Amino acid sequence: MAIRKILNERTDNTTLRRKCRVVEQVDDRILMLLDDMLETMVDANGVGLAAPQVGVLRRLAVVDVEDGTGPYFLINPEIIEREGEQVGPEGCLSVSRLNGTVTRPMKIKVKALDREGKERIYEAEGYLARAMCHEIDHLDGILFIDVAADLYDPDDKEREKKPLKVRARRK
Numbered sequence: 121m122a123i124r125k126i127l128n129e130r131t132d133n134t135t136l137r138r139k140c141r142v143v144e145q146v147d148d149r150i151l152m153l154l155d156d157m158l159e160t161m162v163d164a165n166g167v168g169l170a171a172p173q174v175g176v177l178r179r180l181a182v183v184d185v186e187d188g189t190g191p192y193f194l195i196n197p198e199i200i201e202r203e204g205e206q207v208g209p210e211g212c213l214s215v216s217r218l219n220g221t222v223t224r225p226m227k228i229k230v231k232a233l234d235r236e237g238k239e240r241i242y243e244a245e246g247y248l249a250r251a252m253c254h255e256i257d258h259l260d261g262i263l264f265i266d267v268a269a270d271l272y273d274p275d276d277k278e279r280e281k282k283p284l285k286v287r288a289r290r291k
């Protein structure tokens with residue numbers, strides 16, 4: 121396993137904005153990449169990482185929100201059901217020093233291939249659902265800053281006193 125370099129939106133925006141290709145075959149190269157992605161995510165204290173964030177334009181993501189159910193290795197993931205709504209803060213390992221308020225479904229069903237290449241349906245709720253939605257967006261070149269209602273510096277202690285009026289940056 122190896123830690124890979126995580127691309128940043130400021131310097132690698134072109135790569136991060138591309139639509140990723142479907143994985144045709146779950147082979148050793150894909151499994152090694154997934155292992156590297158997990159190691160890279162853990163090293164960066166993240167709860168999810170998508171392949172384009174390490175410069176690979178394939179439909180792959182790893183998610184582990186430390187709720188005891190992960191890590192999830194998602195190959196060609198697709199959200200097949202959405203239910204409810206949650207509004208909450210999000211950040212991204214590819215976007216430095218910005219958080220945003222993002223509305224996501226409260227519950228989702230995700231269809232994906234597992235490490236054996238077998239089709240699985242995962243049900244996710246709350247924070248796990250949020251993390252999966254965020255990572256799956258990456259596979260279509262969508263960053264949370266595109267869908268956030270506001271953007272703010274998470275270290276800004278004065279933030280609570282300011283009106284929320286930073287507009288989201290659109291693609």
Ligand SMILES: [Zn+2]
Nearest residue numbers: 211212213214
């Ligand atoms: Zn992200």
